[in-house]
Amino acid sequence: MKQLLILLLFSQMAMGQKIRFTSPLDTTLWKAEIAPKPGSRVYTAKGKLVLDTKGGVTVWLNKELSGNFTIEYKRTVVVDGGPNDRLSDLNMFWMAQHPGFQRHGILEEYDSLQLYYVGMGGNTNxxxxxxxxxxxxxxxxxxxxxxxxxxxxxxxxxTIRIVVKDGTTSVSVDGVKYFEYADPQPLHKGYFGFRSTWSRQVISDFKIYQ
Incomplete structure (x- = not known):
């Protein structure tokens, strides 16, 4: 039954429909890697994903993407007096090659992977x-x-928008294109992951168009 639900979710993603983050988080669909620091957790609330961590964290979509596609979602870095609140590191991985989902959220652990990465507001913004x-x-x-x-x-x-098309990838933020790269050796398939460190972030309205 759970496998059928996942297939239905991926069918929705192909049509660009909004995918809610279920409560509790569906750990067959989303794979969280969290640095083992006290007070760190990943959870869902009101259909949104919350990354509330003292150290590094990656939450992977357990679905290899290939060909041309667009990812779009909304994301907020919350600064409101919480213990992990820090204005930094709205980050993301995509086209990651065989991540394996066995790391511990520490950035250096991902150095052996091929992938694209954007770090917005890194190094304490x-x-x-x-x-x-x-x-x-x-x-x-x-x-x-x-x-x-x-x-x-x-x-x-x-509003974050990642586009992969014919060997070129781009990232737009609130409708403004920040990056575009025509890769001479493009990555043709891989996994997407939300990435952050030491902050509290809320993610919603996740869509994939293929």
């Missing part, structure tokens, strides 16, 4: 960067910003 991980330990920097227009605002709900 001082940089926004786009990288390609080469699978060799090299996190190759493609482009970065340090101006306030490309850094995070507290409690603002961003």
């Amino acid at each position: 001082s940089t926004t960067r786009f990288r390609k991980y080469e699978g060799t330990g090299e996190r190759r920097l493609i482009q970065e910003y340090a101006d306030s227009a490309h850094l995070l605002k507290p409690n603002h709900t961003y």
